[in-house]
Amino acid sequence: MTHLPGEPGVWVFIVGDLLMFALFFGAFAHYRAQDPALYLQSQATLNQGLGAINTVLLLTSSWFVVGAVQDTRGQRAGRAGTRIILAFLCGAGFIAVKFFEYREKISAGINLTSNDFYMYYYMLTGIHLLHVVIGMGVLIFLWRLLRQSALRDSTVSHESVIGHLESGASFWHLVDMLWIFLFALLYLMK
Amino acid sequence: MTHRTTWIWALLILATVLSWELGHGPGFGSHPERATVAVMLIAYLKVRFVFLDFMELRAAPLPLRLTFEAWAALVCGAVIALYWSGLARYPASL
Numbered sequence: 001m002t003h004l005p006g007e008p009g010v011w012v013f014i015v016g017d018l019l020m021f022a023l024f025f026g027a028f029a030h031y032r033a034q035d036p037a038l039y040l041q042s043q044a045t046l047n048q049g050l051g052a053i054n055t056v057l058l059l060t061s062s063w064f065v066v067g068a069v070q071d072t073r074g075q076r077a078g079r080a081g082t083r084i085i086l087a088f089l090c091g092a093g094f095i096a097v098k099f100f101e102y103r104e105k106i107s108a109g110i111n112l113t114s115n116d117f118y119m120y121y122y123m124l125t126g127i128h129l130l131h132v133v134i135g136m137g138v139l140i141f142l143w144r145l146l147r148q149s150a151l152r153d154s155t156v157s158h159e160s161v162i163g164h165l166e167s168g169a170s171f172w173h174l175v176d177m178l179w180i181f182l183f184a185l186l187y188l189m190k
Numbered sequence: 191m192t193h194r195t196t197w198i199w200a201l202l203i204l205a206t207v208l209s210w211e212l213g214h215g216p217g218f219g220s221h222p223e224r225a226t227v228a229v230m231l232i233a234y235l236k237v238r239f240v241f242l243d244f245m246e247l248r249a250a251p252l253p254l255r256l257t258f259e260a261w262a263a264l265v266c267g268a269v270i271a272l273y274w275s276g277l278a279r280y281p282a283s284l
Contacts, residue, residue, distance in 0.1 A: 002251045011254060018261050022268075029269040033276025040281075052210040056203055063199040066244050070192060170245055177240045181265060183206075184233035188213025189273065190222035 005069075006167030014174050017131075021178055024127075028120050028185055035116070042117035043187065045110065050101050051187040054094050055179060061090030062176040065169045068142070072165045075158070077150040080165070084143045087172070091136045098129055121186055128182055131175045138168045198243050205232050223277060227270055234266035 004011070032039045064087035071080035105111075105118075112122045145164055149156045209232045212218075217225030241262065242248040247255045 001249075003246070003249050004251055004254065005246045015257060018258075022261065022265055025265050026268055026272070029272035033272050033279070036276050036279055037281045048210060048214040052206060055206045055210075059199060059202045059206065062240065062244050063195065066195045070195075166246075173240055173244045176244070177237050180233050180236045180240065184209065184213075184229050185269065188209055188229045189226045190213065190217060190229075 006163055006165075006170050010167040010170055014170060017174060017178075021181075024120075024124055025181060025185060028124070031116055031120075032189070038115060039117045040190070042115060042121075043189070045105075045108070046121070046187050047101055047104065048187045050097050051183050054097050055183050057090045057094045057097070058176040058179050061087040061094075062173050064090065065139075065172050068146075069162075069165050069169050072146070072162055077146045077161075081143055081146040081150075084139050084146065088136055088139045088143070091132055091139065094132055095129070098125065124182055124186065128175070128178055131178065135172045135175045138171055142168045195243060198239050202236055202239060205236050208232060222280075223274070226273055230266050230270050230273075234262055237262045237266075 064083040068080040068083040068087065071077070071083060110118055112119055142165055145156065145161060148154055149158070149161045209229045212225045212229050212232075218228075238259070241258045242255075245258075247258055
């Protein structure tokens with residue numbers, strides 16, 4: 001039996017996002033191939049350890065969100081809420097790491113206009129960071145919804161809570177997934 | 191939380207450490223192209239697990255699942271192909 005998690009509209013949005021990022025990734029790979037020396041030299045200044053830590057943070061937050069969806073289906077709103085908070089904290093950790101990373105670059109005089117590699121670095125990680133911030137807003141909404149649904153006089157139906165959880169989770173996993181490719185492209189390619 | 195998703199999470203973390211090591215460490219020594227292809231393939235496998243198991247596309251309607259599978263394969267394939275096309279321009283020191 002097939003099951004579409006969440007609202008169909010969320011999937012339309014996600015597919016649109018996928019198309020946009022496919023173009024970004026393709027453009028980056030294309031221009032990198034024109035001048036590998038410049039891209040390698042610039043990439044060497046990135047902190048790959050911080051990139052790896054951020055990957056672990058997003059993967060872990062995604063895992064918490066998977067658990068929250070499962071808890072919601074099993075009528076365990078309290079546990080689901082706790083997992084959403086943990087996922088949110090991982091997202092906050094990601095932003096904190098990114099802040100230190102940007103600060104490190106900016107204090108070294110590296111900005112958006114330094115060269116093509118850094119233009120892509122700031123643009124791609126910046127658009128992704130915006131996704132993280134929106135995703136964290138979604139997580140707050142889900143947490144509040146779970147709290148409401150747990151009240152004795154709640155008018156929120158169980159099905160609608162599950163639907164919202166699934167929609168929000170799908171977006172959060174998209175954010176995690178995009179970072180996996182960004183980490184490989186910007187930080188790791190040799 | 192099911193055991194399956196926990197195992198997948200652990201696998202994803204392990205894959206992250208492996209690709210980080212390939213990217214920042216010596217990788218395949220004097221063959222950076224091998225490390226790059228390995229890094230991209232690991233990223234592809236990670237993305238596929240996120241799609242199928244975290245986003246639950248394994249059980250989603252087939253056209254949607256195929257759209258996501260095709261996207262991941264296409265991005266990974268295109269990046270490797272474009273990378274390969276630029277190898278001739280690599281600095282001699284590598």
